[in-house]
Amino acid sequence: MAVPGRAYWKGFLRLSLVSIGVAVYNAVDSTSEIKFNQIHKPTGQRINYTKTVKGLGPIDNADIVKAYEIDEDTYVMLEPEELEAIKLESKKTLDLQLFVDTQEIDPRYFERPYYIVPTDEHSVEGYLVIRDALKKSGKLGVGQVTMSGREYLVAVGPLDKGLGMHVMRYANEIRAAGQYFSDLPDKKLDAEMVTLAGELIGRKATEFKPEHYKNHYAIALQELVREKAKGRKIVATAEERPSGANVVDLMDALRRSVTDDKPAKTAGGAPKNGGDKSAAKKKASGGRR
16 A cells, blocks of 8 residues: 555554554654754854763764763763663564553553554455454554564554554653642532533533644744745734733632633534524624614
């Protein structure tokens, strides 16, 4: 199957005794990210970096080794052959070992998304069977795969017409939430306030459409680059700051929000759950009574 980009990994996706040939592709388009270079302003030339040692000056690349800091300014140096010796064999199998409900995996564990595609026509049927079985069960297949000498924890599940894979973080890579939330008080909240906040959330409940959101900074940055390339001088405008009194009464703010807020719109633009028909009619008539 012809797909864009270069495969990140090729091997076999295995479900018990069923193995199908697959290729894994990066789902993230890194070319969309704007990257800067450091330039010497007087000459317009790129900055070069020289590796130095304090008190010694520039050094040769051949004298550089990797090291792990075990104490302040104390390192264990590791030779290339030592690192090579502990590399795992590049297994060519992604074995789906366990299956868990999609909601069971904490979002903090998801790291990088990938696409999984069958490598040839002989693998398509088995691929589609696994996709549909996962879709009907509402579960993700969890396993480990070795890539570039390292072992990664991954989750595989249905995505659009195919299969997606997320490289996940290991448990020891996640900071404990208690470090950040332990000081929050166990305060009894006003039931009406919680109800009002829930009503606001319900009004704005809708399907997630990522294409509706734009990276306004990136858009402005691209426009800035275009204008500067034309030789135009950019003058910064004063930033508008919000005005008005600070909200002190939370209950009053919630009540006013419920009164003034409008329901979320569906993809077609109509208010969800019917919306405020009288308001819509008034708008259509230009506000006349």
